[in-house]
Amino acid sequence: MDFARLDKWLWAVRVYKTRTDSADACRGSAVRINGNVAKPSSRVRIGDTVTARTKALTRTLHVIGLTEKRIGAALTVDFFEDRTPESEFEAAREKRANARRFVFKGESGGRPTKKNRREIERLMNPDDFYE
16 A cells, blocks of 8 residues: 555544544645645655644644554554644643633532533533534
8 A cells, every 4th residue: 555545544543533524624724744735635655744633732643654444542553653742732731621610610609500511511522622
C-alpha cells in the first residue's frame, strides 16, 4: 500500500470519531497535509505530516503507517507519531476545567432542572464541547 485516503486514515487511526466527521473536517479546511489544505480524497503517504484540528485541540501527526481499516486504540502508535505540542493539551485541559467551574457554580442553589442536566452533559462531553 503506497497511500491511503485521508478521510479513511484519520478515521482509522481514531483522530475523528466517524468517517463523516473526518471528511467534514477536510472539507472545512481543518486538516492539512504538509502544510497544504487537504480534501477528503487526498492521498496520505508514509513520512507526511498531518495537522488536524478537532473540537478540543489541533493535533500534529507524523505518518509512519498506512491503513484504511479501523484499528484498536492501542495499535494507533504503529501508524502515527504524535508531535502535538504539550501546550495544546494543557490549553484543552484548562478550557475543560474552566467549563466545569462554570457548570458547578451552583447558581440556583437547588437541584438541576432537566434543561440544566442536559447542558451539564453537553458541557461534560469532551467531543461535543467545542462546537
